[in-house]
Amino acid sequence: MQINQTQSDGLKQAFSVTLPFADLEQKRQARLVELGRTIRLPGFRPGKVPMSLLQKRYGSAVMAEVADESVNEATRQLLSERGLRPAMQPKVDLVSAGEDKDLEFTLELEVLPEIEVPNLGEITLTRLKAEPGDEAITQGLDNLLKSRRKEIEVTEERPAAQGDAVVVDFVGRIDGVAFEGGTAQDVPVELGGAGFIPGFAEGIDGISVGETRTIKVTFPAEYGSAELAGKDAEFEITAKGLKQFETPVADDALATELGFEDLEDLRKFIKDRLQRELDSEARQNIKRQLLDALADRISFAVPPSLSESEFTQIWNRLEEEKKAGRLDDADKDKDEDTLKAEYRAIADRRVRLGLLLAEIGQKNGITVSNEELNRAIFQHSMMYGARQQEALDMFRKNPQAAEFLRGPIFEEKVVDYVLELAKVEDKPVTAEELAAAVAADAEG
Known part of the structure; x- marks a missing residue:
């Protein structure tokens, strides 16, 4: 194998590699001999197929296989002998190959740099240590209770109040034109809850079932949809139902029910x-x-x-x-x-x-x-x-x-x-x- 380095520019390296045809031919002949021991052809017993016939039928394919393996082997050998660590898969291009010809290919790669590990014992850091306070624990418990609350249909005629959920249909419009995603039916909106754009839930506070209101809101500047962010909109909202929530009490019975x-x-x-x-x-x-x-x-x-x-x-x-x-x-x-x-x-x-x-x-x-x-x-x-x-x-x-x-x-x-x-x-x-x-x- 002949190696000629054609580029050495920082981390970029390039080589021209030549593999003698005689070496490739020797490998091809050995592979054909191995193939002849197992190949079955009409009119010939296993192991008795003439080399000339094997050469004619399989010589080119075997040479292509040998060439591919030889290039890979030569690349690994070059990298190993020169201590090169590729940053990514090297680029290999075939220059010349064929019957009675040496195989020549080029190899281009970027190598990993020499990395000197700093003195890790000299690094000074501060680990922040925090513990949850009673208020955070109580809030966590409240969130758990809220996740287990039950919805109860309100049958009495009364305006919606904070803590209620109003079931509504709505149509949203910008400059009088309905926009995509701004229309929905049977949506529960909790008064005092989160999840809607600012002003939406506040706008239906005190609404009664069967009532229709039109409210004006402004989408937040950081709203997920660029088409709506910062825009003024009107929503026509019809209240169809009213629900209230029954939250369980935090006590030993509830804890036991949850497995504690x-x-x-x-x-x-x-x-x-x-x-x-x-x-x-x-x-x-x-x-x-x-x-x-x-x-x-x-x-x-x-x-x-x-x-x-x-x-x-x-x-x-x-x-x-x-x-x-x-x-x-x-x-x-x-x-x-x-x-x-x-x-x-x-x-x-x-x-x-x-x-x-x-x-x-x-x-x-x-x-x-x-x-x-x-x-x-x-x-x-x-x-x-x-x-x-x-x-x-x-x-x-x-x-x-x-x-x-x-x-x-x-x-x-x-x-x-x-x-x-x-x-x-x-x-x-x-x-x-x-x-x-x-x-x-x-x-x-």
Whole structure:
């Protein structure tokens, strides 16, 4: 095998490789001999087919197979001998091949950079520690009670009051024209509840069954539909029914009905659930701190193909958000060139951090076990509810789909490893302070 390096430009490498025809022919003859031992042709006993006939019938196909395998083998050998780690699948192009000719091909690739892992023990982080207060636990219990309340039809003639649900038909219009999605029948609207645009439920407070009202509202500027966001609208609303809610009492009997020993045991369950949510937020915050600290300590070059792939994903999502009218306020007034420059920098950062975490994991033997992957598959499939078994079958039939779950597990394990080495100081905070820190992370 003859190798000639034709490009060495940063992380971009290119080679011209020549494989002697004599070597390929030797492999072809060996493959034809092997084929002749098993092939069955009319008029010949197994193992007695003349080589000339095998050559005539199968020579070209076998040579193509040998050439393909030889190119793959030569590529692996070249990468191994030169210690090259491709960032993505190398590009291989055949230059020349054929009867009595050497096989020549070119190999182009981007290699991973040399990554120097910073001193992880020098990283200083603050872990925010929050606990749910009695008010939050009581609110959690109230939400549970609300989810178990019963609807009771109101038969007496009276105006709708706060806490009631009015069953209505409505038609929404903008500038006198009905708009898509603005018409519905038999919709329950809870007075004082959430879920409708501001002013809608307030506009039917005191309405009576059989009454029709026209109210004016304004869609929020951040409304999900760009066609409606910020627009003034009128709704013609007819009340068809009235319901009130009967909420169960929080006592030991209810707790027992729900499978708990008593009310105190139920409150403990709610507290534990809230604590898990707070711990998850704290984890999100300290992980952000860690990634920021790592990003400040690394500056190696990023393979252009990986950066471009990451940027394309980010930009496509941004375009979708823009089309739906959900673009962040911070981005709305920026021109496209500015946005692209900022998000290319974000793409570079993500790729750089991903490569660093992969390097840390590889050097320290961090892997994802099959048990961990199977557990993640099961948890992920639970999101599909009644279609859980269908999701599990999909993962079993498509192993590549399961690999998408391996990456996040690996990343979290590497983060755990680095947190063990870093200097972490615990800081007690309120749940509100923790939420504010997480919100600031999202904005940053």
